[in-house]
Amino acid sequence: MKNILMLFFIFFSWITLSSAETAPISVRLNDDTAWIGQKVSFFIELRAMGSFSGSARFDLPQVPGTIIIKVGAPVVSSEEIDGQSWFVQSHEFALFSQQAGTLKIPEFSVRFASRAGFSGPANDVQTTFPGMKVEIQRPPGSEKSSFLVTTQSLEINEIWKPTPGPVEAGAIFTRKIAQRASELSGMALAPPSTDVPDGISVYVKNDEIADKTERGDFLGQRIDTITYRMTKAGNFTLPDVVYSWWNPITRKIEKFILPAVRFEVSPAPGSKTATRQGKMLYVWVLLALTLLSFALWQKTFIVEWLRQHWRELNPPDKILAENFLQACAQNNSASAVTFWISWRNTQGELFKPEPELQSAVFTLLRHRFGPEPSGFWQGDLLALAFTNHLNMEKEKGSEKKGKVLPELNRKNFHPA
The missing domain is CATH 2.60.40 (Immunoglobulin-like)
Structure with a gap:
């Protein structure tokens, strides 16, 4: 029995050792x-x-x-x-x-x-x-900085939409470049060239990779989509696109060239008008900045000048007269008294109201300061008398201005 157990232990140890030694x-x-x-x-x-x-x-x-x-x-x-x-x-x-x-x-x-x-x-x-x-x-004769793949065959074709030709600024072209190679993955094929002259913008879409394996043969495909936008007018040329690969059978570097593409781009409609408008906007902005700078420099003078002209256009007696008439229209006796006294103080010591105006003012004062309340006050009669007074004052001022010229004419008149 002991011999059987010993043999089993040796056999199990041999199996375990064999498993451990096998990576x-x-x-x-x-x-x-x-x-x-x-x-x-x-x-x-x-x-x-x-x-x-x-x-x-x-x-x-x-x-x-x-x-x-x-x-x-x-x-x-x-x-x-x-x-x-x-x-x-x-x-x-x-x-x-x-x-x-x-x-x-x-x-x-x-x-x-x-x-x-x-x-x-x-x-x-x-x-x-x-x-x-x-x-x-590295294959002999190849440049150290060049992208190179090794394959027996490389097929390349391209499709333009639309076909390159005379266009206006803002036009967009789409270019699809397809590469197919044996014994290569599409991921290993050359990326598209993005070299463009000034005046053309380029956008590259994510590439499409499609690899196939059939009966041990490896076939790789890569499709690149490039979009070009004509940003300004002029004549532009996209350079040749050169694809190189090393053929291990012929032991030669082979090349395929996508020829250069030329664009004749004319100005977009309205671009000159837009340019003129842009220039005029620049002039107006410059003028506004100049005026703003001058205003900041002469701020105190400008503020005082504006105040003076405001007072000339809106003298205190005119503003008080407007407030007085508004109080009368609202039948507000308290405000009417306040604005009447303030306006009266602007007229000088020689001011004497017409009987109609004086009577209407006395009625207002009796209502406000009399021994007994006189009921509801209406300001329409006072407003009418005050308006007549203002109109008469305007007519007097016009007559005084009109008399100046005849007097000057008499002095300058010489009978024949």
């Missing part, structure tokens, strides 16, 4: 040398003693000038390791880099779940991608 992750890289912009395929293989559960998660790193994407769905298989059967889940990735030299992909976390056998609860497993290196070569 849950490995990396398979078909080729560690590639051209700039060329697809580099590598595979991450996950291993477990039982079936996998759910989807694996990869914390892909951000590498300057490099794109790493996952390709397709994982492939599940099994393999024998030290007499043990392991489940293997293989994930394909594609790498595209614009950085020449030794490219280092750092470690990153990988998480997945597996069961003990085909059933039972899933156990989470966290492991680490061990990192890898790839040598990226």
Whole structure:
């Protein structure tokens, strides 16, 4: 019995040791040398003693000038390791880099779940991608600062809406550039050029990426939509757009050129009028600022001048007369007395009211200050007498002004 237990312990320890020595992750890289912009395929293989559960998660790193994407769905298989059967889940990735030299992909976390056998609860497993290196070569004859991809074929076409031609300022054109390449992702293809001359505004819409994988062949597509707006009149030219790629079969740099596009832009209707209006607005604003500055500088003088002219246009006796008539119209005896006394004080010592006005004023005073109340007071008679007085004073003033010229004429008259 003891021998049987010993054999079982040795067998279990051997299985456990074999499982511990087998890493849950490995990396398979078909080729560690590639051209700039060329697809580099590598595979991450996950291993477990039982079936996998759910989807694996990869914390892909951000590498300057490099794109790493996952390709397709994982492939599940099994393999024998030290007499043990392991489940293997293989994930394909594609790498595209614009950085020449030794490219280092750092470690990153990988998480997945597996069961003990085909059933039972899933156990989470966290492991680490061990990192890898790839040598990226720059094709001979290529410029160090140029964007370059590696492919056997690159198709490029463009569509303009509307077709470029003579237009007016404010016109808008839309340009769609489509790129298709084998063994490339659309994400790895060149972005559109935004070089435009002064007088044209450019807006780039988010690119459309459509990658396809058929029977192991990788086909990438990128569609860029660019909008141009003619902001002013003139003749403008969009430069050539040059797309370059390295053909690994012919070992040559090939190019495709979208030709330059020219625009003849005339002024928009009403633009000259708008310009003149803008200039006139500028003149008026400048004049207003000048007047404001002068007003602030001569504030005291201007305020005094305005007060003087206000007094000339609205003398105290005129304002008091208006208030007096308003009090009479409202039959307000108290206010009428107050404004009458104030107005009377502006007329001087020689003032003597007409009998009609004097009688109406006495009636007002008896009502306010008599020994017995005289009932309700109406101010219409007093208002009428006061208005007649003002009219007579105006006529007297006009007669005095009219007599001045004849006297001057007599002095200057010489009979023949």
